[in-house]
Amino acid sequence: MxxxxxxxxxxxxxxxxxxxxxxxxxxxxxxxxxxxxxxxxxxxxxxxxxxxxxxxxxxxxxxxxxxxxxFQQNTLLQLSPVPKTFQVIYEDKNILVCNKPSGLLTHPDHPNQTNTLLHQVIYYLYQKQEYIPEKEQGFVPGVCNRLDRNTSGLIIIGKNLLTLQEINALLKQQKIHRYYMAIVKGKLYHDGKLTGFYSKNRNQNKGQVYLKPSKKSKPIETLYHPLQVGADCTLLEVQLVTGRTHQIRVHLSSIDHPIGGDPKYGDQQWNQYLYQQYKVSNQLLHAYKIKFPSTSGHLYYLSEKEIVSSPPTIFQQIIS
CATH class of the missing domain: 3.10.290.10 (RNA-binding S4 domain)
Structure with a gap:
């Protein structure tokens, strides 16, 4: 026993x-x-x-x-030394907000992977002695919001269970506002609100937006605000209201303003131009700002706090 x-x-x-x-x-x-x-x-x-x-x-x-x-997975496998490629933007005893570089997976997608953001964060906290697996009974620090592999930007890590539960609840209630920067094809001069119904083709791992609901579709909402208009593209601030897989990418593509460099939903001819001119090989999408709501709970001190991360320098090179 x-x-x-x-x-x-x-x-x-x-x-x-x-x-x-x-x-x-x-x-x-x-x-x-x-x-x-x-x-x-x-x-x-x-x-x-x-x-x-x-x-x-x-x-x-x-x-x-x-x-x-x-029946116990050896968590020490997650503590193999891995280089730290993320940037710490904000950290306290409960949360870590880091800037994930493009090209790095948020979570492992098969058991043999040993270098994802989660692996790096666990090893980082282990080195600081903020996570000691021998003293835990199954708890591992966790990612609260995930980003696609080739999307850069802010990710929230919960260092303890209470924080994970509270952050995940706020995200589910859509009380934490998440903002992105994206460079899209064409010129957009006015604010926009995109709605529709989203469904995912699991075989192709690809989303699609429809005007009318279906049995398996889910409502989707995205807001955007033009920040700068270039010769043939626009730098947008995009706010996620709902949070579906590839939401921003598929929603902007559905109005014929695809994100530059996006291999799945983008304009292939424009993507080729961006690669030849700027060596762009992934979507120009960066999760740049997180705004916490007013709260009186465990994370009261984060009430209305904004955390910001600048986009990669290539964004300004292209839009200029």
Whole structure:
């Protein structure tokens, strides 16, 4: 029998959610089966799985050490030394806001990847002794908002569970405002509001916007504001209202103002010109500003705070 004592980064979540992190390779069905068979107990009583954990609570696992080890991913694998290519824009005891360079994945998309933003951040916090896996019971610092591989800009990292929960809730409620800079084909002189209904082709990993809803579509909304108009392109400030996959890219493409360098939704002839003239090989899209709402919660000190990151210098070279 193994007994776990709930710590700060384990509390304020359901038992089943905690167990899915602690034995993160175990199938959900296995965890619920062990709960039903009373092989997992909560404070020495039968656990239902939906109890909310508090600091000091105890969970008893009536499982062999071999079974537990079998179902635990070795988090030390994520601590292999990796070069730090992100820039720290803002940091405190709860959050890290970093500038992700274009070309770097936010999360690993297969188990063998060892150099993503998440790997770099975990190793960075480990070096600072702000994340010590031996003292945790499944918690790992996490990314709150993700960016496409070839989009640069601001990403929020939660250093503890309470922060992750609060930031994710604010994002889900659309209370954290996210702004991007993009260089698009053609000239736009006035502010715009784009709406529609979004669906994703999972086989092609490609989104599409429709005027009318369908059974699987979701509402989509994007705002834009021209910052500077060039000879054949416009520098836009774009605000995400909803947050669908490739939202800004597909929405601007749908009004015939695709983002420069975008291989999936862009104008291939213009992309070729941008590559020949400026060596642009990815979409000219940068997540440049995050604005927090007024809040009285755990992150009260971030109320109405704005965090800004300048776009890559190539943006000004092209628009000028």
């Amino acid at each position: 193994r007994e776990l004592i709930i710590q700060g980064n384990d509390a304020n979540q359901r038992i089943d959610k905690f167990l899915m992190k602690y034995i993160n390779q175990a199938p959900k069905g296995f965890i619920y089966k062990m709960l039903r068979k009373k092989r997992i107990k909560y404070n020495n009583k039968k656990a239902q799985g939906n109890e909310i954990l508090q600091v000091g609570d105890k969970i008893q696992l009536y499982l062999s050490d071999e079974t537990i080890i079998q």
